[in-house]
Amino acid sequence: AQSVTQLGSHVSVSEGALVLLRCNYSSSVPPYLFWYVQYPNQGLQLLLKYTTGATLVKGINGFEAEFKKSETSFHLTKPSAHMSDAAEYFCAVRGNAGNMLTFGGGTRLMVKP
Amino acid sequence: ETGVTQSPTHLIKTRGQQVTLRCSSQSGHNTVSWYQQALGQGPQFIFQYYREEENGRGNFPPRFSGLQFPNYSSELNVNALELDDSALYLCASSLKGQETQYFGPGTRLLVL
Numbered sequence: 001a002q003s004v005t006q007l008g009s010h011v012s013v014s015e016g017a018l019v020l021l022r023c024n025y026s027s028s029v030p031p032y033l034f035w036y037v038q039y040p041n042q043g044l045q046l047l048l049k050y051t052t053g054a055t056l057v058k059g060i061n062g063f064e065a066e067f068k069k070s071e072t073s074f075h076l077t078k079p080s081a082h083m084s085d086a087a088e089y090f091c092a093v094r095g096n097a098g099n100m101l102t103f104g105g106g107t108r109l110m111v112k113p
Numbered sequence: 114e115t116g117v118t119q120s121p122t123h124l125i126k127t128r129g130q131q132v133t134l135r136c137s138s139q140s141g142h143n144t145v146s147w148y149q150q151a152l153g154q155g156p157q158f159i160f161q162y163y164r165e166e167e168n169g170r171g172n173f174p175p176r177f178s179g180l181q182f183p184n185y186s187s188e189l190n191v192n193a194l195e196l197d198d199s200a201l202y203l204c205a206s207s208l209k210g211q212e213t214q215y216f217g218p219g220t221r222l223l224v225l
Contacts, residue, residue: 004155032212043117043203044156044216051212090155094212099169100146101205101214103155 002027002093006104014112019063019078021107023091026072031093033074034101035065038088047089050074061085086111115140117206117217125223126194134189134220136204144168144209145187147179150201150219162187163209199224 007022025031032051036044048059055067065076074091088108092101118137126132138145144163148156158171162181176192185206191198201221205214 034213036216043119043218044205046213046215049213092155099144099161100158100171101148101156102158103148105155106153 002031002102004091004093004102004104006089006091006107008107009105010108010110012110012112013081015083016080019076019081019085019109021076021089021091021109023065023074023076023104024072025074025091025093027093033065033067034092034094035059035063035074035076036090036092038090038106040087044090047076081109081111083111083113085109117204117215119202119204119217119220121220122218123221123223125225127225128194128196130194130224131190131192132194132222134191134202134204134222136187136189136206136217138185138187138204138206139215142206142208142215143185144207145181145185146205146207146214147187147189148203148205149173150203151197152200156203159189194224196224198222 003026005024034049035047050067058064063078088106090106091104120135146161147159150156159173160170161168165181178190180188201219203219204217207214
């Protein structure tokens, strides 16, 4: 069984500040890990993914995430927040033998001017 | 290249009714997955279709059923609607054997 925990349902940062959204997972098989972003009244857009290889992955809009197997974490970061980053962010895990995504509860990012 | 599309965008039904939601997959994708996203929660996997057959199912009752057509488009049917079925229903398409799922904009269902 797989599960995802996102610490902090709401995160607020100032424009230009570091963004850190936390994700911890459990998986019985080597995981594939994803971050998706959801803007109001829209579907999910893929930000980045980890499958194999390099543990630091870069995504769109300046976001990146690091897979740490020892900590079972896949935290999302961005050096400098922009107002347009305000959205809901979801971490998800997929076992490589499975075909479903298991999502965390989401983190709403608010960016203050 | 056309992305994932869903119809309708919004729908209002009453308890006990039946509903059909539609999804067209991204060009070249042969696998469709459906998710339910209740307000304030993450999406939950309903089921997946590949080659017109169900290829995995989450913890949803049998009144949630689906179809996939030869052109890879898909339908989600929900019978005997309950108030708790009110949610955003998301369709995602992918290519079998590849790990990334691409999501449509969703259909927001309200059950009164």
